Amino acid sequence: MARRRWLDKDEQTAWRAYLLTTQLVDEALDRQLQRDAQMPHAYYGILVRLDEARQRPGEGTLRMTDLARGLRYSQSRLTHAITSMEGSGWVERRDCPTDRRSQLVAITEQGVAALADAAPGHVAAVRSAVFDQLTAEQVTQLGEICTAIVRGFEPPVTPPG
Amino acid sequence: MARRRWLDKDEQTAWRAYLLTTQLVDEALDRQLQRDAQMPHAYYGILVRLDEARQRPGEGTLRMTDLARGLRYSQSRLTHAITSMEGSGWVERRDCPTDRRSQLVAITEQGVAALADAAPGHVAAVRSAVFDQLTAEQVTQLGEICTAIVRGFEPPVTPPG
DNA sequence: CCGTACTTGTTGAGCACTCAAGCACTCGAC
DNA sequence: GTCGAGTGCTTGAGTGCTCAACAAGTACGG
Incomplete structure (x- = not known):
């Protein structure tokens, strides 16, 4: 690597x-x-994802693996998190009918309520910490900068040849 | 709060x-x-701070509290970290001659060596994750954006009256 | 001095995460 | 079929953090 700078x-x-x-x-x-x-x-992020899944047509559930991939969490991290959140009554696991290895996760009524409770305060905190400090232009710039960085983590293009 | 947006x-x-x-x-x-x-x-960040202190004239040590404030770490976090790093031989505690409550921390030879060892790979990782993905202009923008956000955390101006 | 408030640092319980290992299941070549 | 490779998820030990409680020292008004 020519990266000694x-x-x-x-x-x-x-x-x-x-x-x-x-x-x-x-x-x-x-x-x-x-x-x-x-x-x-x-956990808030997990609830958001599950809540979005619930509002889409279909089962309203997500496979552990798909949820983990969407959030870029390790399987292990998600397993621990879901176990804990199940204890709080916010989510529940279900067996997957088509693949007995898989587990489906769904947000519960309690989870929806907890999320609805948490959301306003959380958004206010995000606003006061971040967006209240930035101009509209800076918000755009921040989005572009972060998108560029994230792109750098995407699987590299298959080399020619 | 008028922040329901x-x-x-x-x-x-x-x-x-x-x-x-x-x-x-x-x-x-x-x-x-x-x-x-x-x-x-x-821990890398702690070593950097202590290494900078070492290179400045004077004792080459920092009080726990000053180090914690500089890094914006809680006292407790720093105590745990320093205890662990002392176990690795990277830092050492000394009693403060002027205030018996305080503890001074210094980086050791081993710590300097560990930092020197770690630095090139770390910088390369920072580069490849962040700066290689950004234009020079975006680097400037990122600095400004972050500075603005950090400023929002600074103690609020004393209210008039 | 003395007592009270503040500062400095530590402790330990609790918790979220990582990492490595492992179990159960599915897929596909043969 | 069946066997090996790959996938999906869990487990448990280890670790670094938070938070609340605490000990020990200093500063200062009476």
Whole structure:
């Protein structure tokens, strides 16, 4: 790898600001959700996905694997999370009728209620931490920057030849 | 609070991209450091701070509290981290001569070596995950965006009256 | 001085995550 | 069929974090 370069001044500045930002934002959101809704931020994301699945036509369930892939979580992480959330009554597991290895997950009534309860405070926290600080232009820029970074993680194009 | 607004479409897009980005970047860096240097990302940051302190004139040590404030870590988090890092031989605690409550922390020779070992791979990972995906302009924008967000966390101005 | 409030740092329980291992099932070549 | 490779999910140990409680020291008004 021809990558022995250090970060230059601009990169250094941006990088330190980025690290601090993600730490502060993450902590603020996690703390707010934990305090007001007794759930970590990651569980909120899971509930959102399951709630979206519920509103789509069909079973309203997701396979563990599909949910994990959608959230970019490891299987193990999701298993632990779903086990805990099942204990809180927010989700339930069901056997998959077509593949006995698979497990389907669905959000429960309680889960829907918990999400509805948590959402306003959470959105307010996101707003106050992030969007209230940015211009509309910066929001667009942020979206583009993040999209570019995410694209870098996508499976590399198959090499020619 | 007059903040009952949901996120609009642009914000929604930017927010989801942001969440995915921070998760992917954080995981990638943590994994790389854990694999190649047997340390979590947070410990790397601590070593960097202590190494900078070492290179400045004076004692080359930092008080626990000052280190925690600089990194925006809780005291407890830092205590746990330093205890663990002391076990690895990377840092050492010393009593503070002027305040018997305080503890000073210094990086050890081993710590300096571990940091020097870890740095190139870490920087390469940061580059490949983030800066290789961005234009110079986007790096500047990212810095500005993050600075704005961080500023929002600073203690609010004392209200008039 | 003395007592009270504040600061500094630690502790331990609880929790979410990682990693490696393992079990159960499905698929596909033969 | 059946056997090996691959898939889906779980388990449990280990680890780094939070939070609340606490000990020990300092600062300061009376």
